[in-house]
Amino acid sequence: MAIGKKVRRALVFLLVSINVVILGGCWDREEINDIAIVLGIGIDRVKNGNIRLTVEIAVPRVIGSGQMGGTGGDKEETIIRSGTGVTIADAIAQLQERLPRRLFWGHMKIVIFGEQAAKVGIREHLDFLIRHPQTRTRCNVFVGKGSAKSMLELIPPIEQSASEVLREMAESRTLMRKTAKETLQTLNSEAETVLLPMVKVLPPPKGKKEIETIPFIYSTAVFKKDRMIGQIDDYITRGVLWIRDEIKLAHVTARVPGERGNITSRMIRAHTDITPKHEKGRWKIIVNVTSEHDIILNGTKLDLLSERNIQRIETELEKDIKRRMRSALDQLQKDMKVDVFGFADAIHKKYPSRWRHLKKRWNDVFPDLPVELNITVKVRRPGMNFPPQGVPEQEVKE
Template structure:
């Protein structure tokens, strides 16, 4: 028994020594270059230029700041580094040669395509990004007016990095927000069309240096297959958001016939319903858009607690929403002929047999699809009945 007990103790100690040996293949954070932003540009010779925005560890973790990079506030927080190659993978290899740390993509917040790269085609770049296990599919994807490199070379006055600026703007949902997962789904849909938010560099304030500014989301880039064919402005983008059932935030200003002053509402909730119809070889889509709003500004003399005036405001809001949707249809459906609304998928689900007969000709059929738009607005909170702030009471009553 004594020998068996002794052997058992030795085995017990040996097993625990193995368990306490630590992670033999560990990678210390001090050995990693943490990427927060990735820019993809195409040069004139067709080669790919990759620009990364990296966190400066000393700037984030300590009190001292390092020079030579991006970021704002109290000091430089990030820096931009570039590499070139025949593909994104080759460009990363070239970039790695210039960095003393191993590149790590797990913190990447945004991917920005330069305008030339977007027009040449983004499918192969997305293929690489989707295969890389470190890159998160929820990272935001955008297109830059000009080069992506110029975006990450900026010195934002508030946020720590340009990547954080673009992430915050994307998640505000004032215009479009698209992730890697979203763009992959759009390009693999029946329509094969896609839309990405487009950023432009804001001119710096007077007295500031050229790079002391931010890039902001101003437009939307439209893609057929994987190539950018054009772009639309912010007003048309809001119409597109209605037609994609993605409208989250919007203010609408209207005037009532015979009344002086403006009334502005802000959106509480919105929903768009799509009813596809196929009759006698004709494709038709009924779009029912509903919005619920608060009144946030009353520049008139009207008592908005009176249901009569509330109904009048609702009618004007319906007209304005309809106007925005119709403008988006005219530009994107009739002129650009890109089904970024996902009509093809809706028709496919409702009429699979009929769809299969025309799927190869959808690009020619889509511009002629009849779209009937029906809008409905509800004013939920018209606000208290009081005189506009800052105006004498006698002036309001005139």
């Protein structure tokens, strides 16, 4: 009796499990060979306001497949497809028609907005990227000089794909880097401005095909709300990065007065504090920068063992950094009148109640806001040598 019941129960369980497998097998299961792995997308604006979506899809290739027959060779590792539509989602639908495999967004690394698309507004596209459950909020966002499609079409000589090139470049942090999440965060911040890295095609060396080159980050696009209103060059961008406390990689070159030759230092770490002050009804921003440097090149005849020389060098480095920041301020604050420095947020965080009144007239106040820059540079190490190299001992200045 008891055993019969048990067997019956086991049978029922078996039937249920078989059903689970047969029924359940086909809902979300997707073989790895039925998906098209999207590495990067480009969004361009084309005629009559439509969106052209370009995707770069990885082509799985057998590695070291020499003896396996013809699959190897110089077939491309990625393919490019485009689709157009009123929105991205629309464009995807059209794109899907032209692909045998289902698009898979889980490995998307980068998003490039074409210049035209960026000028019209990127909010709608970002919304799609954040809302889609497969895409990553960590993907890097760029603005392409010209069309985004032309960036993705490139066949880079080293990396596997143009997307990978751009991701590596952004992560190296020489200039701007913004993930989708960070873009949204700054868009939602008090100042409602965004800076996005701008890329263009590196001219290919002679003898190479037009397309065998890479895109690279060369400047920065400035957004007011979600529209691109201009761009700033790399020099200015570094100035902004210094102020925003986002500088990760910097070489500073200075000349010491009365000396011939340059001294270049490498920044080890830097920290920037933005302190708003409200004095006698007037707002003022104080930017304090402390940064540590190593000397990596000494073209002067100064001996770096001497404390006095180091101090002189530090002063000159400070001046150079200040110059950069000042020129960034001149261009963005005075000319373009956009608060990309995070001053608004600094005030909001420090004086939340006053900010509420100030916010309404911030656009008027900002261009005339006095900004005080205090920079402290510490040279920590002179590199591997104290005296300048290749200089006779008697000419070295202590």
